[in-house]
Amino acid sequence: MPDQSISRRRLLGTAGATGIALGAAGGAAGYAVASSGSGEGSGGTAAAPLTSLGSEEVMFHGKHQPGITTPMQGHGHLIAFDLVAGAGRKEAAALLRRWSATAERLMAGEAAASDDTDVARDAGPSSLTVTFGFGSTFFSRTGLEKQRPVALDPLPDFSSDHIDQARSNGDLWVQIGANDALVAFHALRAVQTEARGVARVRWQMNGFNRSPGATARPMTARNLMGQIDGTNNPKPTDDDFDQRIFVPTSGDPSWMAGGSYAVVRRIRMLLDDWEKLSQKDQENVIGRRKSDGAPLTGGTETTEPKLEQTDADGNLVIPINAHARITRPDQNGGAAMLRRPFSFHDGFDADGVPDAGLLFICWQADPLRGFVPVQRKLDRGDALSPFIRHESSGLFAVPGGAAKGEYVGQRLLEA
Amino acid sequence: MPDQSISRRRLLGTAGATGIALGAAGGAAGYAVASSGSGEGSGGTAAAPLTSLGSEEVMFHGKHQPGITTPMQGHGHLIAFDLVAGAGRKEAAALLRRWSATAERLMAGEAAASDDTDVARDAGPSSLTVTFGFGSTFFSRTGLEKQRPVALDPLPDFSSDHIDQARSNGDLWVQIGANDALVAFHALRAVQTEARGVARVRWQMNGFNRSPGATARPMTARNLMGQIDGTNNPKPTDDDFDQRIFVPTSGDPSWMAGGSYAVVRRIRMLLDDWEKLSQKDQENVIGRRKSDGAPLTGGTETTEPKLEQTDADGNLVIPINAHARITRPDQNGGAAMLRRPFSFHDGFDADGVPDAGLLFICWQADPLRGFVPVQRKLDRGDALSPFIRHESSGLFAVPGGAAKGEYVGQRLLEA
Numbered sequence: 001m002p003d004q005s006i007s008r009r010r011l012l013g014t015a016g017a018t019g020i021a022l023g024a025a026g027g028a029a030g031y032a033v034a035s036s037g038s039g040e041g042s043g044g045t046a047a048a049p050l051t052s053l054g055s056e057e058v059m060f061h062g063k064h065q066p067g068i069t070t071p072m073q074g075h076g077h078l079i080a081f082d083l084v085a086g087a088g089r090k091e092a093a094a095l096l097r098r099w100s101a102t103a104e105r106l107m108a109g110e111a112a113a114s115d116d117t118d119v120a121r122d123a124g125p126s127s128l129t130v131t132f133g134f135g136s137t138f139f140s141r142t143g144l145e146k147q148r149p150v151a152l153d154p155l156p157d158f159s160s161d162h163i164d165q166a167r168s169n170g171d172l173w174v175q176i177g178a179n180d181a182l183v184a185f186h187a188l189r190a191v192q193t194e195a196r197g198v199a200r201v202r203w204q205m206n207g208f209n210r211s212p213g214a215t216a217r218p219m220t221a222r223n224l225m226g227q228i229d230g231t232n233n234p235k236p237t238d239d240d241f242d243q244r245i246f247v248p249t250s251g252d253p254s255w256m257a258g259g260s261y262a263v264v265r266r267i268r269m270l271l272d273d274w275e276k277l278s279q280k281d282q283e284n285v286i287g288r289r290k291s292d293g294a295p296l297t298g299g300t301e302t303t304e305p306k307l308e309q310t311d312a313d314g315n316l317v318i319p320i321n322a323h324a325r326i327t328r329p330d331q332n333g334g335a336a337m338l339r340r341p342f343s344f345h346d347g348f349d350a351d352g353v354p355d356a357g358l359l360f361i362c363w364q365a366d367p368l369r370g371f372v373p374v375q376r377k378l379d380r381g382d383a384l385s386p387f388i389r390h391e392s393s394g395l396f397a398v399p400g401g402a403a404k405g406e407y408v409g410q411r412l413l414e415a
Numbered sequence: 416m417p418d419q420s421i422s423r424r425r426l427l428g429t430a431g432a433t434g435i436a437l438g439a440a441g442g443a444a445g446y447a448v449a450s451s452g453s454g455e456g457s458g459g460t461a462a463a464p465l466t467s468l469g470s471e472e473v474m475f476h477g478k479h480q481p482g483i484t485t486p487m488q489g490h491g492h493l494i495a496f497d498l499v500a501g502a503g504r505k506e507a508a509a510l511l512r513r514w515s516a517t518a519e520r521l522m523a524g525e526a527a528a529s530d531d532t533d534v535a536r537d538a539g540p541s542s543l544t545v546t547f548g549f550g551s552t553f554f555s556r557t558g559l560e561k562q563r564p565v566a567l568d569p570l571p572d573f574s575s576d577h578i579d580q581a582r583s584n585g586d587l588w589v590q591i592g593a594n595d596a597l598v599a600f601h602a603l604r605a606v607q608t609e610a611r612g613v614a615r616v617r618w619q620m621n622g623f624n625r626s627p628g629a630t631a632r633p634m635t636a637r638n639l640m641g642q643i644d645g646t647n648n649p650k651p652t653d654d655d656f657d658q659r660i661f662v663p664t665s666g667d668p669s670w671m672a673g674g675s676y677a678v679v680r681r682i683r684m685l686l687d688d689w690e691k692l693s694q695k696d697q698e699n700v701i702g703r704r705k706s707d708g709a710p711l712t713g714g715t716e717t718t719e720p721k722l723e724q725t726d727a728d729g730n731l732v733i734p735i736n737a738h739a740r741i742t743r744p745d746q747n748g749g750a751a752m753l754r755r756p757f758s759f760h761d762g763f764d765a766d767g768v769p770d771a772g773l774l775f776i777c778w779q780a781d782p783l784r785g786f787v788p789v790q791r792k793l794d795r796g797d798a799l800s801p802f803i804r805h806e807s808s809g810l811f812a813v814p815g816g817a818a819k820g821e822y823v824g825q826r827l828l829e830a
Binding site for chain 1: 466467468469489490530531532533534536537538539541594595596597598600604607608615616619620621623624625626627628629630631637639640641642686690705706758760761762763767769771
């Protein structure tokens with residue numbers, strides 16, 4: 001990441017990998033006002049200082065788009081669009097230019113250039129990220145078939161899929177994350193209104209993660225099954241991290257250099273069934289302890305599982321169909337994907353069954369080497385399968401980050 | 416509030432009014448583990464310290480239930496239940512006893528007594544509150560007609576209502592708030608599963624507010640219209656606050672002493688229409704500046720509006736139908752209610768129109784003197800009416816807080 005953040009104070013330790021900065025007191029967080037004694041808070045939100053939750057700023061420009069290696073945020077919105085009839089490459093280019101300019105402003109904690117709704121007013125950037133992607137159908141609709149990556153070929157069907165096409169795929173996809181709900185909604189609404197006349201909403205989903213500061217334990221996130229989820233994620237410090245997650249400069253197509261492919265699955269959790277299991281049975285399904293995520297063969301969350309270890313009766317301690325066994329990268333030809341999900345909860349149905357689960361989002365340089373082989377194995381024999389249902393699916397080409405003066409997707413749309 | 420929090424460090428300045436304490440390092444926040452260097456965070460949530468966001472604890476026991484004067488939290492769930500056929504007073508009493516015990520544990524940052532889902536594991540209390548109320552229909556179903564408060568008589572119809580009865584009222588109502596999404600969901604799920612066999616979910620709604628620390632300005636919350644909302648809320652320091660918000664010891668019925676009545680309205684905001692207005696037109700609808708909530712006649716958010724002031728043309732500066740004029744307590748016979756809402760956003764409809772707005776919750780000692788007269792005036796001539804739609808309505812009797820060893824509603828159910 002180049003020199004665009006010279007004037008900003010870096011957040012020690014994570015800035016290099018994630019492009020995060022703290023808004024300088026001098027006004028980097030332009031939309032948030034300075035603390036003052038005026039106003040009154042009783043009955044409203046209490047008089048809280050602008051903490052790192054509010055002041056953290058993620059850089060818009062860079063080699064990669066934000067929202068991929070950025071630490072998971074408390075609030076997320078996913079929204080997919082289809083181009084309207086009559087809108088083609090030119091209109092899409094203008095839209096991506098508008099979207100990029102707005103994303104840059106909002107991520108810096110500033111208002112949109114015009115017609116801002118004021119919903120995020122007074123707030124800091126709150127780690128807002130806005131990430132843009134293209135679905136397979138985008139290319140035919142814009143006359144760019146020749147630029148369509150082979151990696152966007154449709155995912156194979158999996159036997160456990162219950163896919164609702166209306167909530168799947170789409171010409172354009174935007175991922176929004178922030179640590180404040182109003183900052184996130186403000187960005188969502190800006191993205192939507194700027195698409196008017198060019199693209200209509202195809203589907204939209206809301207998600208959440210733990211708030212920063214809610215736990216003292218520097219551990220991987222928990223999901224709504226109560227499981228620690230993401231232990232084996234590749235780390236930006238891994239030697240082969242970039243190679244596995246991002247398309248190389250020499251990649252094909254060239255406009256995807258520095259980009260990544262996102263697989264998005266709305267995975268409903270059948271919590272009523274899951275919670276009927278004893279803790280021991282749940283742990284056998286996963287192959288890890290629920291309390292701390294350590295393998296059933298002992299140690300801590302980061303200890304390597306002893307996959308061959310047997311108990312006194314000669315049975316595998318980590319069952320043959322345990323989720324953690326099946327998804328281990330070294331069991332999948334080195335396939336690796338960066339999982340960066342949000343949980344979701346959209347209420348209860350008439351029988352009181354929660355419509356809740358995981359907005360699974362994984363990132364990889366090549367979905368055919370990342371998501372597909374793992375999902376194929378899971379599809380055949382994962383002990384977790386009876387407790388989840390894949391309800392929607394999306395696959396998007398997420399181009400590299402925009403350089404200064406450039407907009408996201410420009411290398412595709414103005415090639 | 417008595418001596419139940421002797422062992423806890425008080426949060427300076429707000430503890431008296433709100434019953435908030437910071438979990439002591441020695442283990443008050445029992446469910447959160449101490450900070451440690453083990454584990455790994457990359458790709459998951461970053462290694463964040465347990466800040467005041469996570470460690471703040473609201474007291475369960477007290478004169479009033481929590482969640483009324485508690486500062487607004489970032490996440491909220493509302494859930495209403497109907498008793499199932501065959502469940503009466505005895506089963507309801509057992510349920511309230513279970514619910515109270517669980518609320519006390521979870522609010523202290525502990526796991527539920529049995530079958531905990533582990534979803535909140537590792538997190539601090541995160542200002543969790545759980546608040547219980549009774550709807551009008553509860554009393555006939557439990558043979559307690561004579562204990563039914565007159566204040567639970569149905570609200571009058573308002574001409575602007577578009578009420579969905581399936582999402583309105585209910586025998587039992589629970590409000591959950593927390594500053595962490597998983598802590599809030601964990602409590603919601605515990606409340607729901609403990610009701611099994613006794614009460615079924617009638618409706619459930621999710622909401623949010625700004626995260627603590629996202630803004631430096633000690634000001635009232637903003638809503639999804641971008642307006643500062645709640646300026647004229649009564650303050651716990653007002654001489655007549657308790658009198659207006661809580662049922663007195665001498666009140667009728669006696670089991671409601673220390674209690675309050677909650678009016679709950681799902682108010683859809685017609686954001687597409689609202690956002691078409693210029694900022695000036697929006698400000699004339701409200702009668703206040705959008706930027707800082709000051710009256711159009713000048714000053715700051717807390718300055719008294721000059722309702723009679725006219726401009727050079729002789730027109731009222733604050734229009735005759737401005738929302739802030741109509742809702743002013745001194746224009747409504749001193750009626751006062753404590754508004755403590757959550758915003759909501761449940762996605763977009765097929766036309767891309769957001770299903771978003773305000774989960775309006777207001778608290779008062781007497782709804783016929785609080786909510787009803789104000790809503791009646793708004794119904795006749797509020798400039799804001801064309802931009803909102805009341806889609807559901809609930810009215811609940813929320814008893815006083817449980818003393819140590821007591822459960823919420825015991826004075827009703829064991830009278």
